[in-house]
Amino acid sequence: MTQKSTALYPSWQAPQNIHAFTTLRDGGVSRAPYASFNLGDHVEDEPSAVKKNRDLLVERFGLPQFPLFLSQIHSTRVIRLPYPGEDIKADAVYTDKPGQVCLVMTADCLPVLFASKKGNEVAAAHAGWRGLCDGVLEATVQQFQCPRDEIIAWFGPAIGPTAFQVGPEVVGQFIAQDAQAERAFVADSANAGKYLGNLYQIAAQRLQRMGVMQISGGEHCTYTERDKFFSFRREMKTGRMASLIWFD
Numbered sequence: 433m434t435q436k437s438t439a440l441y442p443s444w445q446a447p448q449n450i451h452a453f454t455t456l457r458d459g460g461v462s463r464a465p466y467a468s469f470n471l472g473d474h475v476e477d478e479p480s481a482v483k484k485n486r487d488l489l490v491e492r493f494g495l496p497q498f499p500l501f502l503s504q505i506h507s508t509r510v511i512r513l514p515y516p517g518e519d520i521k522a523d524a525v526y527t528d529k530p531g532q533v534c535l536v537m538t539a540d541c542l543p544v545l546f547a548s549k550k551g552n553e554v555a556a557a558h559a560g561w562r563g564l565c566d567g568v569l570e571a572t573v574q575q576f577q578c579p580r581d582e583i584i585a586w587f588g589p590a591i592g593p594t595a596f597q598v599g600p601e602v603v604g605q606f607i608a609q610d611a612q613a614e615r616a617f618v619a620d621s622a623n624a625g626k627y628l629g630n631l632y633q634i635a636a637q638r639l640q641r642m643g644v645m646q647i648s649g650g651e652h653c654t655y656t657e658r659d660k661f662f663s664f665r666r667e668m669k670t671g672r673m674a675s676l677i678w679f680d
Contacts (some may be wrong), residue, residue: 454543486498502520502522506562508568510555523536527553534554536556538672538673544635549582554677561596561606573642593631595628603617
């Protein structure tokens, strides 16, 4: 992972025509508690500040278009770009057209960026624990026309395994979908009856089961790295980062 300016860039073996990154929390105009590069317009931030930050996103990173910002609902719906419709309630975006920016927003949930090894298909998925459990990554992979072993994936910053505390009902839901998910949870020694979950591990299990084996990223924790990332669990009222991918 490399860090430049206000973004993190994947360290992966992607074709040169692929552009991908996750924004950091600094470099924008929003005031506390959204300081400063908040890109979410649903978190009660000043609308003019969000608009300015989104304009900065396009200008600063040389985006080929103003991206579609989804209304994320922890679903498994995938929108294909270009998208002529009006219903933007979805949690993943896919395209096989150049210059179409796939974007998801997060602040603890796991952003996953996908690309084909030929550089002619890309996607971005927002995997909160509900969407991850229900199959948002599988739904995204199913959009790709290339073979599964020609898809590469990168895990952007999410809440890490020392901070993602859940109850036994969440653990049970994951295990019901995939028995090997049990290995991604450990008992929280500081809180009886609670567990600590590894979203990165669960996501890798799901992708590998589908035949997506080339996976990178997953080394950050939005909850503990306060200076870099927004975290909903840490602050509740906070901003959102964006993870983007497109190809020329």
